[in-house]
Amino acid sequence: MCGVAGYLVPRGRPEPDVGAVLDAMPWRGPDGRGVLHDQGGGYALGLGHLRLAIIDPAGGRQPIWNEDRSLAIVLNGEIYNYRELRERLGHHRFRTRSDAEAVLHLYEDEGPAMFRRLIGMYALAIWDRQGRLLLARDPLGIKPLYWARDGAGGVFFASEIKALLRMHPDVHAFPPGAWYRTGDGLRRFWTVPAGGGLRDPEEAVASVRRELVAAVDRCLVADVPVGVFLSGGLDSSLVAAIARRLHGPGLKSFAVGMAGSPDLAMARRVAAFLGTDHHEHAYTPAEVRRVLGPVIFHLESFDPPLVRSAVATYFAARLASRHVKVVLTGEGADELFAGYHYLKEFAGDPAALGAELRRIVRRLHRTNLQRGDRLTMAHGVEARVPFLEVPVVEAALRIDPALLLGPERTAEKWLLRRVAEPYLPEEVVGRRKEKFSLGTGTGQYLEALAAAIPDAEFEAGRRLPWGVRLSGKEEFLYWRHFAPSLGQEHLVRRMGRSRTLGDYDKNAAAWR
Structure with missing residues (x-):
C-alpha cells in the first residue's frame, strides 16, 4: 500500500513538481519516497512513489528498474500471487523480493496481457524509455487512481x-479493470460478469466458501504484522474466523464504536469465541466532532452514507495502526450477497436484484472502497478486502440471485450465512444486518448533530454556487468541511453517491 503520482508530457513543455504532488498525500508513504525523472521518445516523464513497506521492507523501494533499465515501475497495492509469478519469471535477474518487481518483469515478457x-x-504506472507510459487499475478499483489528459499529449x-x-485541474477517476498506454488509448481487461445461473444452493455455498478461504489465505501474505477489523457483524466476523484458523494464535482484532454501541459488545463476544488478541476503542461525541473535518478531508467526499461510516473507519484504523500495518476487512459482502x-x-424480481447488485459492485471504487482506502491510509494502514478478490466476486456473481435472500426471499445475505455456519456461533450467523455507521452509534449521533443546525442557516447555504441544492442538513454539515479544499463543481458532480440510504442516490441525478 502506497501512493503514486506522475506525468508524461512532450519534451520542452513545463514539467510539474512531482515532489510537491507527493507532499499533498504524505500519509500514504510513512516509510519513504522515491522520485524518477527521465526522457525518451520525445517525452519527459516524472514518477513519484510513497511507500508503506509491507513486502520486502528492507529492499523494495520504488521506482524499480528492470535489468537493462528500459522499464521502470511504481505500484500502489499488493499482488498476492507474486511468489508464483516470480517462479514463472526465473529467467529474470531480481534485485528485490518485492511484488512490484515481479509485475515489472511480467510486463517485460507479456505486455498488457x-x-x-x-x-x-x-x-500502477510503468515507464518504457521508448516514450510510452502504461497506467492500470485493479478490476474492482480497490486501489485509487485519478488522472487527467490535455490536448497536447500530456498525461497526469x-x-x-x-x-x-x-x-491539473480536470480530475477523473481512472476506470477499474482497465489499462492505458501511450499510443494505444484506454482498454478494459475485466468487467463485472453478467448474472449467473447457478441454482444449486449446496454447490453455491461450497464454491463461495472455497474461494473465500483461499482469498483470506492470500490476504495474510505480508512481511509485517496483520490484523482484522471486527465489528461483530457477519462479514467481518467471517473474515476474522477464517483468518484466525489460518493465522493461528495471536491474530489481533480491532473494534470501535461509541460507548454502549452494539458493535463493541458483539465484537467482544466474537473475539472471545475466536480467541483473537482483541483491542477496542469507545469514542466520545467530542472526538467525533473533532475528527469530522479531517475525515472528510481524507475521504474526498461529503456523501452522507460514506461520511457516517468513514468516521468509524478513521477510529478503527487509528487503533489498528498502533499494532499492525495490515488489516483484513469484510468490505464487499453486502454488494455481492444482497446485504442492504x-x-x-x-x-420478487431476481433479474432486477442481480442487475442492482452488479450496479453497486461497479460503483464500489467511488463509494465504500474509496472510504476504506482513504481512512486506513490516513493512519498508514493497508486494508485488504478478501470478498473483493476476483475469484470470490466471480463465484458470487455466478449464483442465481434468487438464492441470495433465501427460500422466503426475506433474509439478507441468506446464502453467505450458510457459508459462515461452520465458523461462527448462531448469534453472529443470524445477526440482522446493521450498517457500520449505525452499529457503532456514529450515524445516529451525526444525524442529531446535523439536525441542530438552525433552519435559517441551512436554507441560506444549501444552494451551491452552480444552482444545485443540498438534500438535507446532514449533507450541508459535511459540505461545509468539504468545500474549502475540494468544493469545485466538476469534482462535486463526479463524486460517488451511495445507494444505501435510498433518497441520497436518487437525488444525485441533479448533480450530473
Whole structure:
C-alpha cells in the first residue's frame, strides 16, 4: 500500500513538481519516497512513489528498474500471487523480493496481457524509455487512481484527488479493470460478469466458501504484522474466523464504536469465541466532532452514507495502526450477497436484484472502497478486502440471485450465512444486518448533530454556487468541511453517491 503520482508530457513543455504532488498525500508513504525523472521518445516523464513497506521492507523501494533499465515501475497495492509469478519469471535477474518487481518483469515478457495473471489490488504506472507510459487499475478499483489528459499529449496521475490537483485541474477517476498506454488509448481487461445461473444452493455455498478461504489465505501474505477489523457483524466476523484458523494464535482484532454501541459488545463476544488478541476503542461525541473535518478531508467526499461510516473507519484504523500495518476487512459482502435492507425491494424480481447488485459492485471504487482506502491510509494502514478478490466476486456473481435472500426471499445475505455456519456461533450467523455507521452509534449521533443546525442557516447555504441544492442538513454539515479544499463543481458532480440510504442516490441525478 502506497501512493503514486506522475506525468508524461512532450519534451520542452513545463514539467510539474512531482515532489510537491507527493507532499499533498504524505500519509500514504510513512516509510519513504522515491522520485524518477527521465526522457525518451520525445517525452519527459516524472514518477513519484510513497511507500508503506509491507513486502520486502528492507529492499523494495520504488521506482524499480528492470535489468537493462528500459522499464521502470511504481505500484500502489499488493499482488498476492507474486511468489508464483516470480517462479514463472526465473529467467529474470531480481534485485528485490518485492511484488512490484515481479509485475515489472511480467510486463517485460507479456505486455498488457499480464493483467489476466495478477491477483490482488493495485494502481500502477510503468515507464518504457521508448516514450510510452502504461497506467492500470485493479478490476474492482480497490486501489485509487485519478488522472487527467490535455490536448497536447500530456498525461497526469495520482492516488488522491487533492494531489492530482497540484498538476491539473480536470480530475477523473481512472476506470477499474482497465489499462492505458501511450499510443494505444484506454482498454478494459475485466468487467463485472453478467448474472449467473447457478441454482444449486449446496454447490453455491461450497464454491463461495472455497474461494473465500483461499482469498483470506492470500490476504495474510505480508512481511509485517496483520490484523482484522471486527465489528461483530457477519462479514467481518467471517473474515476474522477464517483468518484466525489460518493465522493461528495471536491474530489481533480491532473494534470501535461509541460507548454502549452494539458493535463493541458483539465484537467482544466474537473475539472471545475466536480467541483473537482483541483491542477496542469507545469514542466520545467530542472526538467525533473533532475528527469530522479531517475525515472528510481524507475521504474526498461529503456523501452522507460514506461520511457516517468513514468516521468509524478513521477510529478503527487509528487503533489498528498502533499494532499492525495490515488489516483484513469484510468490505464487499453486502454488494455481492444482497446485504442492504433496500435490496429486499427486488425480492420478487431476481433479474432486477442481480442487475442492482452488479450496479453497486461497479460503483464500489467511488463509494465504500474509496472510504476504506482513504481512512486506513490516513493512519498508514493497508486494508485488504478478501470478498473483493476476483475469484470470490466471480463465484458470487455466478449464483442465481434468487438464492441470495433465501427460500422466503426475506433474509439478507441468506446464502453467505450458510457459508459462515461452520465458523461462527448462531448469534453472529443470524445477526440482522446493521450498517457500520449505525452499529457503532456514529450515524445516529451525526444525524442529531446535523439536525441542530438552525433552519435559517441551512436554507441560506444549501444552494451551491452552480444552482444545485443540498438534500438535507446532514449533507450541508459535511459540505461545509468539504468545500474549502475540494468544493469545485466538476469534482462535486463526479463524486460517488451511495445507494444505501435510498433518497441520497436518487437525488444525485441533479448533480450530473
